[in-house]
Every structure is written in structure tokens, then in C-alpha cells.
Amino acid sequence: MAGHSKWANIQHRKGRQDEKRGKEWTRVIREIMVAARTGGGDPGMNPRLRLAIEKAKAVNLPADTVKRNIDKATGNLEGVSYEEIRYEGRGIGGAAVIIDTMTDNKVRTVAEVRHAFSKYGGVMGTEGSVAFQFKHVGQFIFAPGASEDKIMEVALEAGADDVVTNEDGSIEVLAAPSEFEAVQKALEAAGLKPDGAEVTMRPESHVELAGDDSARMQKLLDIIEDLDDVQDVYHNAVLSE
Secondary structure (H helix, E strand, O other): OEEEEEEEEHHHHHHHHHOOOHHHHHHHHHHHHHHHHHHHHHHHHHHHHHHHHHHHOOOOOHHHHHHHHHHHHOOOOOOOOOOOEEEEEEEEHHHOOOOOOOOOOOHHHHHHHHHHHHHHHOOOOOOOHHHHHHHEEEEEEEEOOHEEEEEEHHHHOOOOEEEEEEOOEEEEEOHHHHHHHHHHHHHHOOOOOOOOOEEEEEOOOOEEEHHHHHHHHHHHHHHHHHOOOOOEEEOOOEEEE
């Protein structure tokens, strides 16, 4: 984790989300529809749908919009069918990039992703070419200054796998995706509010970039994130501020 600022990264992502509230609504709606279609429309029986509804609340998506799209996905209303597709590639300095998309036209989506890589200095890879460098985990990040002892006690008791204090002072709680909800509820019950909580692809190692390389990598990531069909982008680049 040398030099890697979890706190700076999450603040940057929050800023990006605030800039693109409309797109966040679109992403959340797609996630709700896919979650409902694959696991049913009852949040009580569908953990993925519950998490998607929490994301909807976080971006102030109206409740009637949530319900309408659950109904679309479960066949109660006519709607568009989305397919989940993951792409992998390399960015500046060989940094690994994973892109999760939801699309109703995969020909369009793959063309847009490939174009973004080739135009902005990356190379699109094949399935599995970089995924081995990441681990699928539930992740909670606390700002520097949070109580490590209290977080560790509550999180490990609730089923978390590890609690890590990063060089920047932020604290990271890691759990299996299946334990995400249990850990989240335990943290909330103890009055511990993370600044970031998600099920994510966490890199096992990092590529540090500085100067022009860092700026070029940020440009590539921004272009990919702005594509209409992109839901999430994961990478292992450490970018200089």
C-alpha cells in the first residue's frame, strides 16, 4: 500500500459522483433492474437488490422510480433488458483496469470501451487478463482519526476478515461479499459510519504513477467512467495528486 491514499481516492470518487448525479441515477436504475431480474423483486429475499436500493437512497432516487423499475425487471411492466458484461485491460504503465458494464447493446458497448483504451493510451485485454490481480470483497473505509480499536472490535466480531490501517491514517475493513450486510449493520449499530462502503474489486498490488503518466491515466479513467453503459471501474493505479 506504499503511498496509496484510500482517503484521497474515495474523496475523488465522491466529487465525480456529485458532478454526474444524472448518470448516477441511470447506473443505479440499471443495477436495480438487473438485481431484481436475477434475484427477484423482494428486497427481503434479495441481498443484491437491497444494496442497490441503498445506493438509490444515497443518490436521492425517488422511491416510485425504484418501484417502477423493479416492476419492469420482474415482468410487471414492459421494459428494456440489460446484460452485464465485464471488460479488462491495461492503462498507462501497465496499470490493470476492470470495467463492469450493463448494456442493451453489447456491440456498441465493446466498441466504445475499445476506442477509449486505444485513444487514451491503454490496451484492451481478454477475459481474465487482469482480474487475477483483484479480489472480490466487501470494503468499508473510515476517515483518518477514526477509532481503530473500536472498529476492529466491532468488525471482526461481525464477521469481517481483516482491518487495515493505511499509511494516510484511513482505516479499511475487509469482508467476504456474503458478510457485507452483517458487518455494515454491526458498524452502524455501534455508531461507526464509514465514508465509503461497497462490494468491490480490490487490487492486490499497485502501480504508482506520477506526473504526466498520472494525468494520462486519470484522463483514461475519466473517459471510461463517462461512457453511458459503464457501471463501475476498478484499477490498481496509485495516482499522484
